[in-house]
Amino acid sequence: MAELSLHALKKRYGPLDILHGLDLEVRDGEFIVLVGPSGCGKSTLLRMIAGLDTVTSGELRIAGKRANDVAPQKRNIAMVFQSYALFPHMSVRDNILYGPKVRGDDAGVTEARLKKAAEILNLGPYLDRKPAQLSGGQRQRVAMGRAIMREPDLFLFDEPLSNLDAQLRMQMRTEIKALHQTLGSTIVYVTHDQIEAMTMADRIVVMNAGRIEQVGAPLELYDRPANTFVAGFLGSPPMNLLPAQRGADGRLAMPAGITLPLAPESSGAEFLVGIRPERFRRASDGAGLPLRVGVVEPTGAETHVFGTIGETAVRVVLSERVAARPGETLPLEVSPDDCHLFEAASGRRVERALAA
16 A cells, blocks of 8 residues: 655646646545546546656655656556456456466465455456456456455556446446455546546545646535536536626625625625535425426436526426426525535635625
């Protein structure tokens, strides 16, 4: 196990800047998830940690030692890829043992490690099978078993579940989290799936366009997003953002004549009010935010309603069954305590903006 430290880390391909001076501290034994849209630089960062891509500038330290120029094979890092990278002509046993055999590890020690890895990952019944005889989830467990055999300081996962169907992804999320709890290892995990990030991470690193937008525990980021990008990226469905302006009376004017109290110290005139879809409720008195219904999606436990408030598209999740039809108006209410406020121009969060 090992801590990981990034200081002013940059990556450039020719004239193109990919990573713009990243700073990050990963604690020993921590499960960190890098999340962000495609092209934000998260896989590039993972490859730099592994030594598969060079560092343009800045410093990368693993277990307290500068690793910028350390060869990949000397970093004691194990990497699990999206594509499994298994040898199709080898059995599960031989795939897992390939690395130790190449390194010339002691056969007795290697066999003990294999037994432990197979037990942790429930691979015992499959050791003599070829990869083609395994399911996608089983192949991914073989890839993890090969990583465990290295007894690495640091595990790196590069979107390992993206090739699996929804049910297998859910199962493998649980298995990877259980693996982390069993080994107590340091893990850096890359995904574009914010559900994986929310359910697996000790801390999430939200990336966008080669920069870190926010770092924190999953619920911290969910409850207090630093800006509109984080607010819109984390959460399924994502947070709604409604335009609002400071009124002459000092209140916050929203669509359809709805107002919210604005704290006296708040500055600025143009805002975005963030409301999580599940924070809306049906207005008991028939007044409130008028949602013009577009599509209703009953899921059983919840009802998802797509529509518009004013000119803004809104998605609402209600914990009840709704019989509204397209074109009807559904009155909604929300507590000021459930509203987040952001500057319209910069997208930055405004603290202590709404009055009690």
